Amino acid sequence: MRIENLAINKNGFAFDPTTGETFTLNDTAREIIEDLAKGIDEKEIAKKLSKEYEVTEEEAFNDVLDFKEKLKLYGLLS
């Protein structure tokens, strides 16, 4: 899981020290990546997000799954 190695600064700039790739993350993306790297599961992340962003847990859960697919596309998640 390459997301564990990402160096993310407070502005949401992420650097992958293995490949040199860089990414710009918004607050939500940063939060999800940091939580996934800590091993928190999708449901827990969705619960947190639904409180923070006033969306239903179901909506948040689908968004987290969508985002995980994006991370896979970039090779950051296997």
Place this chain on the structure above:
Amino acid sequence: MIVAISGINDTDNPGPGIGVARSLKEADASIKTVGLSYDVQDPGNYMDFVIDKSYILTYPSQGWEPIFDRLLYIKESYGLDAVIPTLDAELPLYIKYQEELNRAGIKTFLPNLEQFELRSKENLDKVSEKLEILYPKTKKVFNIDQLKEAVNEIGFPCVVKGNYYKAYKVKSLPEAVYYFTEISNEWGFPILVQEVAKGEELNVVGAGDGKGGSLGLVAVKKMTTTHLGKIWNGVTIKHDKLLKVAEDFVKRYKWKGPFELECIVDEENIVLIEINPRFPAWVYFATGVGVNLPKRVLDVMFGKNVGTTSSYKSGKMMVRYTYELITDINNLSELATKGESNG
């Protein structure tokens, strides 16, 4: 200590010489650097803060004797202890005659001819196999019919490249024919048609001690490149698998001297694109992050013990820039008429 260095053409297609000289000077300010130049207008001839004295040489295509005579002249008139050649075209000569140089009291630290041949694009598939990495599908072509056949088989986009120099990504047959003609006119045959490897371009600079040990390795990702694919901005990375491949390469082939591995990496797949048997033009990047390979190579030449650690931080950036140096036309005239700078 006086060290001659070639490739001081610090242009938009830079030679490695200035990076090598700068690395040596920064490690030991008492080292005198001699620039070996093929063109009076090479910027290095005027960069007296890095190159102490310059000499104009005849092109390597004229053979070894004029180059050797010139080096002997430099040794006699100015002093010369070692030479670090950095250009592909001159390397076969320096490699072939390294013993002759040694007998004349001019040290080198170069691979032997057999090792040098490993980097020939005809051998890269075998080297890749031994190192357990991939090599892109490649076809050797000598005429337009073979070129058409090869691009049909490999498909577009593909890369049309010379055996030693130049590589262009092409998207159509007319483009392929254009670059086939351009490269073959300049560098001859064969021309190679190669599939495009998918992934990030990651490179490693290193040096081998000739006994299987590494003198240090630094891996980088090219962030931006010039139209010739030369690195402009880059960032250091720690790709364990890639660094292991470089270490295996040095160990397996008992590589002696500097080298650069050019690879395309997609996840865990490493595809070898090129092995350069010399320092790359970005060698100062490694020095800047704490791995001074030119100084280590120089020290090994003289039997000194050197540190071989590859400890550097990932996320260090190299940013190239352009700069203008104002000098006097008399400096050019000295080089053009006497073949050497004042120094």
